[in-house]
Amino acid sequence: MSFVFYDIETTGISTAFDQPLQFAAIHTDTDLNEIERVDLRCRIAPHIIPSPYALMVTGIKPEQLVDTGLPSFFEFTQNVMELTKRWAPATWVGFNSIRFDEELLRQAFYQNLQPSIYATQFNGNNRLDILTAIYAVWCRNQGLLKWPTDVRGRTIYKLDRLAPENGFNTHNAHDALGDVEATLYLAQIISKGDPVLWSSLVENRDKKKVMAKLETFEPVELVLRFGGGPPRSYVGCFCGTSEGNATQAAFFDLETGDPETLINADDAAIFEAVDGSPKIIRSIATNKAPALFSILDPDIEHQRKAALIAASPDFRERVGRAIAARFEDGKTAPLVPIEKQIYGGFYSKEDQELLAEFQQTDWARRHEIIGLLGDLRLRQLGRRLVAFYGRDFLSKSEIEQFESFIHERWYASDVPAPEWTTFSSAARAVDDLRAQPETDQDALDLIEAFLAQMASKRHFSKSRS
Incomplete structure (x- = not known):
């Protein structure tokens, strides 16, 4: 079985309410020799406010978020889904990927009406996490790696410190492809330096x-x-x-x-x-x-x-x-946002067939398909997608409902604090970054101007996927 080492850069740290902006992957053979690599980017979805912290860390510029030369978020998920099929069967591998990247990728498939949100686990695919492997090395073969420490002498297990400490000197940290290269490098050290340990970790897939x-x-x-x-x-x-x-x-x-x-x-x-x-x-x-x-x-x-x-x-x-x-999930709790309903049940065969058609047709037909779906989650997400990319096909009342949704998301009350970025939380983040002496003030100026431009929009321009 081959391996797919991958990483995602995002608009923020919420797996449910943020989105990927960059997906990079290196496809390898069983012995971790590179076969192919990809580096995909996309525009921001219209309802998401990017976290200033995330933009400063990744170096993604505001103009890239709305670059019409990049695919939409919807098209982006279609491209990634195609890779999961083309490379199958494969083991999908990242650094802390099972806890973060994969959850975010699954949300991307869910919110963009892909028929299968478990693509990294179906069609013969499975998964592995190199951070878990690093922990195992620490406990079972500590001498295999060099371990960076902080000023207090505590060991650091982060990729951007571990890879350089162990000889990977070209690491472009916080770029998806750079992180993929670093993750693959560490995996190669483990697989070659302790084949028995690596074999056990791989078996646990x-x-x-x-x-x-x-x-x-x-x-x-x-x-x-x-x-x-x-x-x-x-x-x-x-x-x-x-x-x-x-x-x-x-x-x-x-x-x-x-x-x-x-x-x-x-x-x-x-x-x-x-x-x-x-x-x-x-x-x-x-x-x-x-x-x-x-x-x-x-x-x-x-x-x-x-x-x-x-x-x-x-x-x-x-x-x-x-x-x-x-682990009771609180099924009797008040209705949660649609993003948090991702694990509310598997789709029916009929809905899966409609979703497969949804991915291949135009927005006029997609608007029709939404009304045929039996799963209420899919209907809500589908209406959102048509509002994003095919607004010509919406009625006046549907457009008003969409703009009300956008307003509620962007200007949500701070009490209790929402899990997504609002204009008020983004403003606080800008102020916090502004006060830090190491901050690139010019980059922060661009982010602040972008947020102001977003806030000035009372209605949303028509955009097509």
Whole structure:
């Protein structure tokens, strides 16, 4: 299987409410030799205010956000989706990608009505995260890499410091293609310097193999990092799966806890083991390539505890209910923004067929398709897209509804603070950056002028994809 190393630069740090502005990728063979590279950019979607912080970090200039020579956000997602099909089957790899880049890419597919939002996991594709691999190297083969530190002597695990520290001297940090090159470089060090470790990490791409490893009930090692401290290894064993979510496995910490005290305990004690501190039972997302390793010579006491758990199916079932309760998604909560409804259910076959047509037709037909969709989320997102790129086909009332939506987004109240950038939060960011002596004041002037120009628009010009 080949690999796709990729990175995304964005309008901000919210995976739900910001968007990609740049997508870069290097497609490699199994041995990490480059086959092909791409570097794609796009315009900003009409409803998004870019974070001044993001623009200063990435160096993306305001004029690029509205450059008509670049594809629209809608066209951009079509181009990326085509790559996921053309390169399949492949392992999609990034640096902290499972927690950020992939979530943002999935939102891009969702908000632009792609039939499948899980493209990096379907059609034979799977995923891997080099940040997880870096944590595993720290715990299992620390001498393989050189480790940068901050002024207080604490180890830094960031890409823009790790890659140069280990000899990658051409790193263009905060450019998507530069970050891809740096990520691939680190992966090559790990794969060549410790093939056994790399092989184990690669094997964990497959959730079935992860579950098979867990379901032996043998003690295993799990590498995790929490907060600002260093990564550390935990020795534990399988302890059930979350009720209603087979990809969420329970991991009993055999060093911290003793199952004898919990097997016959009440539900409150089990929930405390799952949710309290120290945490005795953790959850593992088996479909997110965890850093999970077999132990060749497990401790006898650990084996004894694991055997107790293996012989207690009722206990594992109760743990599964406690894990599910901890991750309760609040289905009875007030209606959340459409972006936060992304995991509200899979699309029907009929809707998927309509979405496939939606991607291939013109905006007149797209406007018709929206009314045929059964999923209310897709209807709302579809109306938004037509308002962005095909406003000639909207009625007067639909245009008014769209402009009301834009106004509510741009001028949302600061209490509670919205998860997206508003004009007021952007203004505060400009003031904050202005006060920092290292800030490029000329670049900030351009950003401030761009925001003022956005705010001056009372209505939105017609734009076509």
